[in-house]
Amino acid sequence: MCLGIPGRVMEVLDGYNGQLALVDVAGVQRKVNIGLLEDGPVEPGTWVLIHMGFALERVDQNGADQAMSGLELMGRGPDSGEPLT
Template identity: 70%
Template sequence: MCLGIPGRVVDILDGYHGQVALVDVSGEQRKVNIGLLEDDPARPGDWVIIHMGFVVEKTDEEGAAAAMDGLRLLQRGDQG
C-alpha cells in the first residue's frame, strides 16, 4: 500500500490524449496523470487516490475521507 492523497476529478483536460485530469485536492486544483486507469477511466466527479502525480486508483467518498483522516494522523504524529 502506498501513501496516497485523495481528490475529486473536476475535468479531463484537452490536449493530453485523455491522460491528464484536473483534480480538486482539499480545495486546490492540480493536474494529475490518469493514464494508469486505462481499464476503468476516471471521469469528472470520481474520487481518486493520487501518488507522485499519478492517479493509482479510484475510490468513493468514504474511502477518500478515510485516506484524508490517515494523512491528518500522520501529520500530527499519532501512532494510533
C-alpha cells in the first residue's frame, strides 16, 4: 500500500474517456485522475488512495480507514486543521 489520501469515488466524469472522477476526500469533492487504476472500470463507491491528484490503488473501507489513521498520526488528518491535498 502506498502512502496516500483515501477517497471515495462519487462519479466518473463524462468527456474524459473514463480517466477523471469526482472523489470525496474527507467531505470535500475533488477531481482525481483514475486512469492509472487497473482491474477494470471504476464504479461509484470505490475507495481509492490518491497521491498528487492520481488514484494509484483501490482499497476497501478498512484500507481507507487505516490510511486515514496513519495521516491522523502524522498530524495531517481531518482534525488537524491541515489540508489533506
